[in-house]
Amino acid sequence: MATSVARMLTVVLVSMMLTPHVHAESAVELDEIVKLAPIDLGIEGGAIDPLGEKVIVYGAESYLNLLDASDPTIRTDLVWSDELQSQWINLHAGDFHPGGQTALIVGDSGEVLRYAMSDHSVTDAGGDLEFGNVDLHSVAWNPGGSWAYVGGSDGWLWRMRAAAEGDAEVHLIEGRGSSDITAIDCHTSKILCVVTSVTDGIGVIDRDHTLYWIGGTVYPWQDVHCPQVDVGQCVAVSDDRNIGVIELNSDFPGLSIITITQLTGAEGVFTGISGQNDDRSIVSVAPFALLEHDLSDDKTFPWLENTDVEDFDASIAGQRVVSTWPIDRDSGWILTDRGTLIQYHPPSQSIPGILGVWILIAIPAVTALVILSVGLSFSPSLQNWFTQKFGTAEESRMAKREARRKRRR
Known part of the structure; x- marks a missing residue:
């Protein structure tokens, strides 16, 4: 007994x-909240510099702000040129030059702004005559930093660079489609750039600025990310929960291959994709959620569940994720359309x-x-x-x- x-x-x-x-659904947990303003700012996104130290945030009514990537409470006042002070343009995309000292930000009515790190000035980058009143939705520098590709509504696509007296040299890319260009990103080692569109599919631009459409038509592609590792692949997302992996062919760019997988088990609308670490990317989902895509495993995993966002703070669960950036392997910041920043990191290992x-x-x-x-x-x-x-x-x-x-x- x-x-x-x-x-x-x-x-x-x-x-x-x-x-x-304790039962946690998400791979990461949310922590600190930082608000850029007490009002809805209409933020469209953020561009991180090549060193991962600074982020330029852009949005409605010419909103621009430079943040410290690790601590977004540290901000830098930008100095606007006189001719831009009275203009209120919605800004949609931005990209830092590979050298990290300047950035281009594009928006409605053909607006292209140039930010300079040296004095934090914001000036008109030129090209007004060529861009006209086309709403510009995407911009990316080629790997060498010699040209920037700019995409807009109705399939308009150009390459541009600075010219004398503050103007710009602009050339139209031949073979463009007819639907909005939603995103552009470039692969450093392959020296190729990838273009996504609403219905024309996915295109690849070679070092001679020739555009090749490689497939994926009809899918409403929203964004693309090319991890800066030597895997030779980029990842695109469509709003109807499709992941497109682009296998780049630097010798014959027109023979680059796209493999499309629909995530039938996922919920919500895919709105964007950002880099996290090595060949891992973070997919933004509406309602507020995140997925992780690993190129090496060719798999997509839940990263942050909407229910966990609700439990953390119901007031941000209805906001739209517009950008994320890493500060470590599994940690970083989330930026929403209202101008809210939320820190994420792995769940605490302490008991x-x-x-x-x-x-x-x-x-x-x-x-x-x-x-x-x-x-x-x-x-x-x-x-x-x-x-x-x-x-x-x-x-x-x-x-x-x-x-x-x-x-x-």
């Missing part, structure tokens, strides 16, 4: 240790207080009870003593009677 009692206590304590006390106390108590207790159970099994006298001390009243009387009987022998 004593052995049974000890074993029962052991089973109870082990069961308590194995009972799940919650009460659970930690239970484990500190339970592990020695289980060890002692296991030793006791084994000892009782091999020692009738120890078993009899244990029953007298810890058994029921009836068991104790029987154990004492048995002890007296043995002594009389």
